[in-house]
Amino acid sequence: MKAASYILLASVLTVISSCSGVKNLSKPELAMPATYTPESPNDSLTIADMAWWEFYADEPLRKIITKTLENNRDLLKAAARVEQMRKLYGIEKVNLTPEVTGLLSADHETNNYGGNGTKKDPEYDLKVSVGWEVHLWGALSWARKQSGAKYLASVEDMRAMRMTLVAEVAEAYFRLIALDNELDIVKQTLVTRKESLEQARLRFEGGLTSETVYQQAKVEYASTASLVPNLERQISVARNAITLLMGEYPAQELERSTLYLNETLPAKLPLGIPSTLLRRRPDIRSAEQSLAAALSGVGLSYADRFPNLRISLSGGLEND
Numbered sequence: 001m002k003a004a005s006y007i008l009l010a011s012v013l014t015v016i017s018s019c020s021g022v023k024n025l026s027k028p029e030l031a032m033p034a035t036y037t038p039e040s041p042n043d044s045l046t047i048a049d050m051a052w053w054e055f056y057a058d059e060p061l062r063k064i065i066t067k068t069l070e071n072n073r074d075l076l077k078a079a080a081r082v083e084q085m086r087k088l089y090g091i092e093k094v095n096l097t098p099e100v101t102g103l104l105s106a107d108h109e110t111n112n113y114g115g116n117g118t119k120k121d122p123e124y125d126l127k128v129s130v131g132w133e134v135h136l137w138g139a140l141s142w143a144r145k146q147s148g149a150k151y152l153a154s155v156e157d158m159r160a161m162r163m164t165l166v167a168e169v170a171e172a173y174f175r176l177i178a179l180d181n182e183l184d185i186v187k188q189t190l191v192t193r194k195e196s197l198e199q200a201r202l203r204f205e206g207g208l209t210s211e212t213v214y215q216q217a218k219v220e221y222a223s224t225a226s227l228v229p230n231l232e233r234q235i236s237v238a239r240n241a242i243t244l245l246m247g248e249y250p251a252q253e254l255e256r257s258t259l260y261l262n263e264t265l266p267a268k269l270p271l272g273i274p275s276t277l278l279r280r281r282p283d284i285r286s287a288e289q290s291l292a293a294a295l296s297g298v299g300l301s302y303a304d305r306f307p308n309l310r311i312s313l314s315g316g317l318e319n320d
Contacts, residue, residue, distance in 0.1 A: 052166045060255045061173050064242060068169050071247030075165060078158040085151035092147040096140050098132040103316075127316030134311065139303035146296035149289045156286035163282065169245050176238040177256055183231045186224060193221040 053062055069075060107123040133140065200217035203209040240250045278284055 056170060058173075058257050060257055061170060063255070064173060064246060065166055065169050067246045067248070068165055069162060072165055072245060073247055075158070075161055078154070078161050082151070082154045082158050085147070085154040089144075089147040089151040092140075092144040095133075096135070096144065098130055101129045101131075103127040122319065124319040125316065126318075127314065129312065129314040131310060131312045134309040136309060137303035137306045139300055139308070142296045142299035142303060146293050146300060149293035149296060153286045153289035153293065156282040156289060159282035160286060165245065169242065172238055172242050172245065173256065176235065176242065176254070177258070179231060179235045179238060180256070180258070183228070183235065186227045186231060190221070190224045190228070193217075193224045197221045 052065060056062060056065070103125065104127075105123075105125045109121045109123070110118050111121050112118050135141065197217045197220075200209065200214045204211060204214040239254050242254060243250050
């Protein structure tokens with residue numbers, strides 16, 4: 001009779017432990033197209049496979065991006081969060097193993113019992129305790145999976161931030177170069193306007209033209225000259241934006257290349273396959289890991305509805 005009771009109890013525990021709040025959940029099946037457009041062929045290579053230092057050939061830009069990735073405060077914060085999630089994941093893995101604690105103490109007292117004189121009373125203790133939580137409902141396993149998913153999500157978040165920083169620095173850099181080129185054009189135009197103004201003045205003073213032509217030349221020169229301060233202000237703002245991304249103080253000079261208008265660009269870039277490109281996106285991969293962490297949280301909450309069973313053993317030695 002007693003054996004039958006044990007078998008029944010074991011069967012009930014097995015049935016209960018097999019219940020799960022996320023047992024019937026499965027990944028969605030997405031019908032992704034094979035190509036972006038019917039005209040584009042399947043290409044296993046994509047621009048996302050290239051490292052940023054291979055994509056950007058400008059040497060000053062490479063140096064700026066390198067400093068940005070080394071000094072940017074937001075990226076350093078993201079890296080610290082990755083390290084934090086990694087250590088928390090390690091703690092959750094350790095929780096699956098038995099917990100061992102120990103206590104070693106020594107005490108040397110001098111007592112006077114009943115007024116019969118002092119007596120030395122040393123005490124020495126050595127105690128060891130072993131505790132282990134029986135893994136019945138899967139709470140520890142769900143906690144480990146949740147912590148691991150959060151760690152992977154933090155890694156993808158940092159990758160997404162790296163990509164965003166590289167793109168922002170490159171955009172600000174090329175905008176700065178474009179402003180430099182625009183300022184050079186305006187200054188060259190200003191020299192031409194000044195020569196035209198001088199010629200219009202000489203013609204007007206010589207009686208060859210009317211005053212209207214001379215005044216019009218003045219307006220054209222003044223209009224062109226008014227563009228210079230605005231462009232210089234925009235250049236200063238763009239340069240300060242780059243130094244801010246780099247995590248440095250604003251500088252009066254920033255090393256940069258010149259804009260070549262006769263650059264030969266490739267006719268087309270490799271597109272790759274839509275499904276594989278989506279799998280490379282760190283924001284989507286982070287969302288996937290966040291979903292996995294949420295599913296693990298459901299399983300953990302479900303397992304917490306049942307009582308925990310913990311086995312503890314302790315022993316030790318004392319000198320008395």
